[in-house]
Amino acid sequence: MSSGEPAEADPLDRLRDSDVTLIVGGLAALYLAYVLVGIVAGLSPRGIFATITQLTLLITIYAMLTLALNLHWGYTGLFNIGIVGFMAVGGYTFLMVTMPVAEPAARSAGGLGLPFVVGLVGAVVAAALLGFVVGLPSLRLRADYLAITTIAMSEIVRYFYQSNAFQEVELGGILLGTGGGSGLVGGYTTPFDTYVYDAGWFEGVVEFVDTTFQISGTLGPNIETLFDALVLVVVVVGFYWLLKRTGESPFGRVLKAIREDEDVAGALGKDTGRFKMKSFMLGCALMGLAGALYVFFQLGNTVNPTVFRPRLTFFVWVALILGGAGSNTGSVLGAALFVGVLFRGPLYLKNAIENLVEFPDAPDTVAGGLSGFLSLDPVPFIAFLFDNMGSLRIILLGVVLIVLMKRRPQGLLGHRTETAAAVPLVPVETATPSSVAGSDGAEATDGGRVDTGQVDNEGVDGGGEGS
Amino acid sequence: MTTADPTVEDSEDEPTLKLEVETAELSAVPLRVEDLEKRFGGITAVDGASFEVERGTITGLIGPNGAGKSTTFNCITGFHRPDAGSVYFDDEDVTGRAPHELARAGLVRTFQIARELGEMTVMENMMLAPKNQSGETLWRSVLPGTRDGVRDQETVNLERTWRTLEFFELDHLWNEQAGNLSGGQRKLLEMARVLMTDPKVVLLDEPLAGVNPSLEARLLEHLHELADRGYTFLLVEHDMDVIMEHCEHVIVMHQGKVLAEGEPAAIRDNEEVIDAYLGEDV
Ligand SMILES: Nc1ncnc2c1ncn2[C@@H]1O[C@H](COP(=O)(O)OP(=O)(O)OP(=O)(O)O)[C@@H](O)[C@H]1O
Numbered sequence: 001m002s003s004g005e006p007a008e009a010d011p012l013d014r015l016r017d018s019d020v021t022l023i024v025g026g027l028a029a030l031y032l033a034y035v036l037v038g039i040v041a042g043l044s045p046r047g048i049f050a051t052i053t054q055l056t057l058l059i060t061i062y063a064m065l066t067l068a069l070n071l072h073w074g075y076t077g078l079f080n081i082g083i084v085g086f087m088a089v090g091g092y093t094f095l096m097v098t099m100p101v102a103e104p105a106a107r108s109a110g111g112l113g114l115p116f117v118v119g120l121v122g123a124v125v126a127a128a129l130l131g132f133v134v135g136l137p138s139l140r141l142r143a144d145y146l147a148i149t150t151i152a153m154s155e156i157v158r159y160f161y162q163s164n165a166f167q168e169v170e171l172g173g174i175l176l177g178t179g180g181g182s183g184l185v186g187g188y189t190t191p192f193d194t195y196v197y198d199a200g201w202f203e204g205v206v207e208f209v210d211t212t213f214q215i216s217g218t219l220g221p222n223i224e225t226l227f228d229a230l231v232l233v234v235v236v237v238g239f240y241w242l243l244k245r246t247g248e249s250p251f252g253r254v255l256k257a258i259r260e261d262e263d264v265a266g267a268l269g270k271d272t273g274r275f276k277m278k279s280f281m282l283g284c285a286l287m288g289l290a291g292a293l294y295v296f297f298q299l300g301n302t303v304n305p306t307v308f309r310p311r312l313t314f315f316v317w318v319a320l321i322l323g324g325a326g327s328n329t330g331s332v333l334g335a336a337l338f339v340g341v342l343f344r345g346p347l348y349l350k351n352a353i354e355n356l357v358e359f360p361d362a363p364d365t366v367a368g369g370l371s372g373f374l375s376l377d378p379v380p381f382i383a384f385l386f387d388n389m390g391s392l393r394i395i396l397l398g399v400v401l402i403v404l405m406k407r408r409p410q411g412l413l414g415h416r417t418e419t420a421a422a423v424p425l426v427p428v429e430t431a432t433p434s435s436v437a438g439s440d441g442a443e444a445t446d447g448g449r450v451d452t453g454q455v456d457n458e459g460v461d462g463g464g465e466g467s
Numbered sequence: 468m469t470t471a472d473p474t475v476e477d478s479e480d481e482p483t484l485k486l487e488v489e490t491a492e493l494s495a496v497p498l499r500v501e502d503l504e505k506r507f508g509g510i511t512a513v514d515g516a517s518f519e520v521e522r523g524t525i526t527g528l529i530g531p532n533g534a535g536k537s538t539t540f541n542c543i544t545g546f547h548r549p550d551a552g553s554v555y556f557d558d559e560d561v562t563g564r565a566p567h568e569l570a571r572a573g574l575v576r577t578f579q580i581a582r583e584l585g586e587m588t589v590m591e592n593m594m595l596a597p598k599n600q601s602g603e604t605l606w607r608s609v610l611p612g613t614r615d616g617v618r619d620q621e622t623v624n625l626e627r628t629w630r631t632l633e634f635f636e637l638d639h640l641w642n643e644q645a646g647n648l649s650g651g652q653r654k655l656l657e658m659a660r661v662l663m664t665d666p667k668v669v670l671l672d673e674p675l676a677g678v679n680p681s682l683e684a685r686l687l688e689h690l691h692e693l694a695d696r697g698y699t700f701l702l703v704e705h706d707m708d709v710i711m712e713h714c715e716h717v718i719v720m721h722q723g724k725v726l727a728e729g730e731p732a733a734i735r736d737n738e739e740v741i742d743a744y745l746g747e748d749v
Pocket residue numbers: 507510511512530531532533534535536537538539579
């Protein structure tokens with residue numbers, strides 16, 4: 001729980017100017033906490049390394065989802081609580097497009113056997129189309145109706161994939177299908193296998209690392225995860241870039257206006273329905289892409305319907321609320337904090353503490369846990385709590401949310417204004433060459449108009465100005 | 468009109484504000500309302516109102532509280548669908564058109580209770596308004612090749628925004644969240660913003676409520692300038708001095724109906740209007 005993030009609360013205020021500092025600093029603090037805890041608990045370096053690479057992988061997925069949700073909620077005020085539905089459609093579409101075509105004699109469904117990239121494009125398009133279908137009736141209604149529609153949609157999607165009605169479908173001679181309750185297993189050779197994991201250069205890297213660090217066994221699988229994580233970091237950077245540009249533009253300005261007061265945007269001649277639809281579809285497409293990447297990288301190119309339960313949607317919302325709706329940088333930080341501290345943190349701590357302290361077997365029931373108190377022995381209870389850390393952290397999540405809502409409802413960075421314009425919105429020098437105030441109080445006349453001191457604070461990407 | 472504080476007004480000339488469009492080319496009667504009716508449950512807010520607004524005028528719309536003035540505005544600008552009657556903009560029947568379509572055609576309005584975009588800065592509020600912003604197309608804003616064009620347009624709009632802000636004496640608030648403005652400042656922002664859309668006909672719902680006298684005079688002067696260039700204003704205002712002095716034509720509403728209309732002097736002496744609205748001592 002206390003993995004380092006209170007320490008960064010203070011410098012946070014000072015380093016606010018730079019997004020990169022914020023994100024990199026936040027991640028560094030998180031990783032440092034993990035490493036320190038690991039060292040103190042005497043976990044093996046390989047274990048710590050594995051934990052951190054997996055952590056990074058999950059953070060990137062959540063960062064993508066949170067960024068997409070930020071477009072919906074933070075920018076446009078669209079209350080989408082069906083995130084997992086768009087992920088599911090993305091993930092399933094990806095697999096169904098890329099899996100090899102089923103052999104004629106095969107009993108189980110195959111895919112379309114198309115290339116990896118086509119699978120990703122398919123995921124994006126499918127999720128965007130679903131967004132269109134969902135948005136068409138509900139975007140013109142009040143916000144709460146969109147919420148109801150999206151959550152219902154996400155459950156419909158899950159039941160659709162779970163049902164065996166579409167387990168196998170013959171389509172133009174090709175045996176396609178969703179796999180029903182047991183899902184789909186990719187099991188084919190991906191470009192990543194060919195060009196990375198099984199390639200000579202990669203084996204060379206692994207051999208180099210193994211010999212350098214003298215670790216018993218091989219770090220091969222961990223380096224594969226690290227590679228995956230780095231690929232996903234690049235994708236997150238892409239998401240961030242795209243959404244930053246989207247936000248810092250006249251388009252983003254209209255979205256913000258819709259969030260604030262849709263009628264005003266309409267009164268100023270903006271076709272709010274179209275803008276909402278575009279924003280919604282773009283966000284859904286990105287959620288679909290994140291879903292596909294989740295399936296490929298996190299789930300090992302397999303998928304089954306139980307993955308896509310509504311709690312995933314809820315988690316993404318927690319990440320956004322933590323980071324601060326309306327801020328892209330906050331979204332990434334929120335995702336890191338959520339995964340690192342709230343989601344994986346408790347389990348890691350449990351792991352670490354168990355490595356230090358020998359626990360007796362945990363009782364199976366609450367009653368068993370409490371029974372120790374009769375003899376004033378708290379150990380069974382603590383052991384019980386530890387054994388149920390997976391569920392306990394959900395309680396922790398709730399507590400954090402409540403505290404946050406009371407103390408800092410705008411989240412970590414929600415107060416920060418990410419200006420919606422393609423150029424810095426600063427005062428324009430009005431041309432008054434005649435009256436150069438040489439006589440007296442020169443600074444008094446200039447000071448009021450062009451307050452460059454304030455401008456510098458605001459210039460989030462002042463560097464992008466030069467042409 | 469000189470401002471008290473000499474440091475602000477260092478250059479002699481008053482900031483002037485020019486709209487980018489040419490003189491609005493409209494018919495002689497750009498706005499016409501026929502037998503407009505709007506009911507809310509049992510209340511008939513607008514009850515068969517008909518009137519015309521002539522081009523290049525500042526026309527006053529007055530009447531007691533609840534007379535149906537704001538509801539009429541809402542029906543004209545597409546925020547409410549009238550139960551009966553029609554609205555003609557530039558001789559075209561536009562009844563029931565969406566607000567954004569009308570705004571794009573040049574028929575815009577301000578809200579009686581200012582509706583600033585609270586969590587956007589004053590600058591962002593203003594920059595939202597200009598028409599035909601190429602960057603409102605998503606791909607143009609995102610793709611590297613087209614974004615330069617978007618930036619150029621933003622720079623142009625920014626300059627105009629700044630001039631307008633100076634004119635409305637809001638420039639010192641440029642980076643303030645609109646939600647932090649005072650009541651009068653919000654009204655100013657709303658009016659400044661709507662003028663940024665290059666309108667042809669502007670419906671102003673009590674735009675001067677809470678605006679300080681010197682600025683009020685300058686704004687009215689500006690409205691006259693614009694009116695002389697062909698812009699048309701329909702102004703709801705409870706301050707009879709403003710109506711008498713600045714409107715060429717006055718429409719009086721009472722209980723959803725047009726009670727009287729005519730020149731200010733005639734309205735002032737109209738018995739019915741005195742009974743319903745003005746009272747004895749005007
Ligand atoms: N959305 C609404 N729902 C129900 N009744 C409404 C609505 N809008 C207005 N009314 C009613 O319609 C009548 C006319 O209201 P309107 O706001 O048009 O008056 P007004 O002339 O603008 O008054 P004021 O000078 O006080 O602004 C009032 O009786 C009001 O209660």
